[in-house]
Amino acid sequence: MSLKFFDKLSQNLIELLTDKDDYNVIIEVENKEKSFTAHSNVLKFRSSYFRKELENIQPNENNIKIIIKSSISAQIFNVVLRYIYGGIVDLENCETRFIYDLMLAADEFELEELTNKLETLLIETKGSWLRTHFSFIYHFIFNRNELKKLKNFCNDIVVKHPNLIFNADDFTSLEESALVSLIKRNDLQIEEVRIWDYVIKWGIAQTSTLPANHDDWTKENFLTLKTTLQQCLPHIRYFHLTSIEVVDKIEPYKKILDKQLWKDINQHLLVPERPVKSIVLPPRSVLVTELPTRAEEPRESFSTIISEEHAAEISTWIDRKTTVYTLTNIPYKFELILRGTRDGFAPQTFWNICHGHAYTVVLVKVKGTDEIIGGYNPLAWDKDTDGKWMETKNSFIFSLKNGNIQNSILSRVKGQYAVYNRSKNDQIKGGPYFGDFFMHSMESNFTLDDNCYCCGYGDCYEKSIRPSSSGRFSIINYEVFEIVKKTT
Incomplete structure (x- = not known):
């Protein structure tokens, strides 16, 4: 029989933390403006980081050891210290950024238990915030040795939406481990030749001594690039490139490849059935989202908002x-890019995930009604503009037949104000914008306020898709699909 009294033990240890009589460690934080007292025996047995630090610090004349952590805030360190002593972390009313910073601090102090708990908490309950701040988080977490769950969470997004990282302005500043x-x-959704291009671009950016003109490179220059890319080159699927891609892209940099590999690549192009000495990696898998047909067994619907009949109607409008x-001759696949209930409802999430995607349909389920409204944009969404209208004759907005909504409404663009790419400052609160129909939220969450809007007069498009008296609205969910032509 075992009697356990952990609550009382935790309370007593936290009381020890506040006792100023017997401390022998001072931790200075926040640029030395704040300080905390602690006990070396508690610190070193709870944290391998503090054990190593205390072993390397000489005590002062008062037999006190001083640890300086200037970059840690007093608020964060107070929570860390209370966890070390009492095993309790109170996150009531804490903002997500505070939880994220606390996780980084826990990782830095090698508090594995706390780090894992906070990492899981962020992934399972704060996915929208993580996606909204995706670029900032992605570039930072790969500086850390741990945080494996968060790294996998981010990479699971990037493999499906590679433009988030590969087309970003700061791509070349990516950590090598991240790349x-x-x-x-195997599931990275980019053509292999483009992956090669990005790897070369990244490698050149890390090597400032390389001549700007590739024709001027010396043998030593190629050797330098080879050394820089030694961790990347083994992961290229060379044997799944076409002969044109090898000639145009690989051959100019053949000097950074091992001689046997280059020999095997050429042999494979000439005699593909003959075995090679080099390692042949499998082709990357292609993720395909097909619309289910009536002949198939029931399976999860491709959309939580529209039916196959709606998809057929939208496809008809696209082709005029x-x-x-x-249902059996829909010429397009509706490939899901974003779903609010999965990816979050922050406006910035739309721009981060949909950047670079063209031929997209935005679908919105209006809160409190049976309305399904949306818009089709044949042009690419661009999050890197200063705010720019795009002109096209092929965009349209619509309302779909559903529940009490008896008929669908199609409204084609009638002027030059078809689709608007918002400026970076506007993306914090503003989502997709189709002239007379846009998504907006002062709370940076489309479900929390009534700031989405459809014009009742049809200024930019032929007609209104909602009654003029409907006003602004909130949403339950929204989805964005890329419309891809089916291959026969």
Whole structure:
């Protein structure tokens, strides 16, 4: 029989923390403006970081050891210290950024238990915030040796939406470990030749001594680049490139490859059935989202908002047909890019995930009604503009037949104000913008206020898709699909 009294033990240890009589350690934080007292025996048995630090610090004349952590805030360190002593962390009413910073501090102090708990908490309950601040988080966490769950969470997003990282302005500042963790994935959704281009671009950016003109490179220059990319080159799927790609892209940099590999690549192009000495990696898998047909067994719907009949109607509008496609001859695949209930409702999430995607349909389920409204944009969404209208004759907005909504409404663009790419400052509160229909939230969450809007007069498009008296609205969910032509 075992009697356990952990609550009382925790309370007594926290009381020890506040006792100023017997401390022998001072930790200075926040640029030495704040300080905390502690006990070396508690610190070193609870944290391998503090054990190593205390072993290397000589006590002062009062037999006190001083640890300086200037970059840690007093608020964060107070929580860390109370966890070390009492095993309790109170996150009531804490902002997500505070939880994230606390996780980084716990990782720095090698508090594995606390780090893992906070990492799981962020992934399971704060996914929207993580996606909204994706670029900032992604570039930072790969400076750390741990945080494996968060790294996997981020990479699971990037492999499906590689433009988030590879087309970002700060791509070349990516940590080597982050780049390697991506290009080794079998499910990275980029053509292999583009992966090679990005790897070369990243390698050149890390090597400032290389001549700007590739034709001027010496043998030593190629050797330098080879050394820089030694962790990346083994993960390229060379034997799944076409002959044109090898000639145009690989051959100019053949000097950074091992001689046997270059020999095997050429042999494979000439005699593909003959075995080679080099390691042949499998081709990358292609993720495909097909619309289910009636002949198939029931399975999870491709959308939580629209039906196959709606998809057929939207496809008809895209092709400007007068007769609606049947379910068996829909010419397009609706490939899911974003779902609010999965990816979050922050406006910035839309721009981060949909950046670079063209031929997209935005679908919105209006709160409190049966309305499903949306818009089609054949042009690419661009999060890197200062705010710019895009002109196209092929965009349209619509309302779909659903529940009490008896008929669908199609409204085609009638002027030059078809689709608007918001400025970076505007993306914090503003989502997709189709002239007379846009998504907006002062709370930076489309479900928390009534700031989405449809014009009742049809200024930019032929007609209104909602009654003029409907006003602004909130949403339950929204989805963005990329419309891809089916191959026969």
